Amino acid sequence: MRTGRGKSLAVLFAAILPSLFFAGCAVGPRYSRPSAPVPDAYKETPPNWKPAQPSDQALRGKWWEIYQDPRLNALEEKINVSNQSLKASQAQFEQARATVRYNRADLYPTVTAGVSATRERLSKNRPLGQFSGGITTNDLVIPVDMSYEPDVWGRVRRTVEAARANAQASAADLQTVSLSLHAELAMDYFQARELDAEAQLLDSTVSGYEKALQLTENRYKGGIASQVDVAQAQTQLETTRAQSINLQVARAQLEHAMAVLIGEPASAFSLPVTPLNVSPPVIPPGLPSELLERRPDVAAAERRMAAANAQIGVAKAAYFPLFNLVPSAGFESTTITNWLSGPSGFASVGASAVVTAFDVGRRRAASDQARAAYDQSVANYRENVLTAYKEVEDNLAALRILENEASTQGAAVAAAEHSLSLSNNRYKGGVATYLEVITAQTAALSDERVAVQITGTRMVDSVLLIKALGGGWDAASLSTLKADASPASSEAPSTPRTIQ
Secondary structure (H helix, E strand, O other): OOOHHHHHHHHHHHHHHHHHOOOOOOOOOOOOOOOOOOOOOOHHHHHHHOOHHHOOOOOOOOHHHHOOOHHHHHHHHHHHHHHHHHHHHHHHHHHHHHHHHHHHHHHOOOEEEEEEEEEEOOOOOOOOOHHHOOOOEEEEEEEEEEEEEOOOOOOOOOOOOOOHHHHHHHHHHHHHHHHHHHHHHHHHHHHHHHHHHHHHHHHHHHHHHHHHHHHHHHHHHOOOOHHHHHHHHHHHHOOOHHHHHEEEHHHHHHHHHHEEEOOOHHHHHOEEEEEEEOOOEEEEEEEEHHHHHHHHHHHHHHHHHHHHHHHHHHHHHHHOOOEEEEEEEEEEEOOOOOOOOOOHHHEEEOEEEOOOOOOOOOHHHHHHHHHHHHHHHHHHHHHHHHHHHHHHHHHHHHHHHHHHHHHHHHHHHHHHHHHHHHHHHHHHHOEEEEHHHHHHHHHHHHHHHHHHHHHHHHHHHHHHHHOOOOOOOOOHHHHHOOOOOOOOOOOOOOOOOOOO
């Protein structure tokens, strides 16, 4: 149908205005965060922790700097640049962000333009060919077509809402991966240093056992000791050497794991030997109510609830009519000379409304599926919350108990060293056999190794506590992220802000 341009525009506005009137209506439930169990206080809160102490800020941003280890700081910074798992998570977030823009485009008309040229000769023998048959004509057309589906019932807006929430969840997932990678590197680093401390202890013990063997051999040559004493001393020495060598396997594997984390070949990375001799810093747990905003995995679960809620609205919109506007305009002529002139212009507008009358329960099934998916996301969210509090309590308890164990183990080491000193004196005085010395040596070495291992475990548990607390991350960062913005942060190659 071809009409005057003014008339076609009037018809177009007449069709659009009702849709604009209804455009504010979006079916489906409004989202509100469901409740989750939140304790009033942590059961395992350290007795020396005070709310709002200055060290609370130590977990903001580069939390690993709380350990004041320049070598660890340098390694952690390399994760942001070179870790491939982090790059993959960043790419996944970029996909989610692009999906928001893709769905948001449905809020606006789609306009297509083209050009076509046809030369046609009509048959005289076709129906009514006696009137127009045998004529050769040209048909030159420049059409501009528009297709627009007014979002009367909010289907598109709910789809965009779901995509935005999923992108925010992907942003939180990126932070979860970043936190896990940084924590894994710190744990590997402290475990390697703990093995260095054990190796240092064993090497020192080997040196002492070598002197003890030399003394026993001299006593044997002098007829004071038996050959059994020499054999026992030799056995003790070689056993300790073997224990020292055995540590090299675990140490090499930790070094290789760190190489992968910082994006370097295992053959090209080497960690200098640095025995661990520090205690973990005080980690402020904060208030339990703050944990929901500090854990990126909890934030991701909450955003997926919002996305599932929006999908309920998308499913409900299928019950209502689908409107579509299809205006078209352009120029059409038989010759190039007057192709773009005013008389060659044409315009048309069309509107349609379609509603599904019968679908054998398909829309009902889709709505039920959307509601069930939302219920599932709520259960997953609450489970994430419970797990978050459990992990914090686990590591608070571990640090508290290990601190007491370290103190007790220190007393055990002192007692074992005193016992070894007495046994050595008794052996040199000929009062005791060398078996008594070996027993005392074994007990002293075992207690000293356990003390070193407790120190390493305390450092690892401090990292796990920081990870359980979210590493200083804040869910408020999600509320400022734009879909077309390039996110940036000190903790990851890109720290997402809220998608709009």
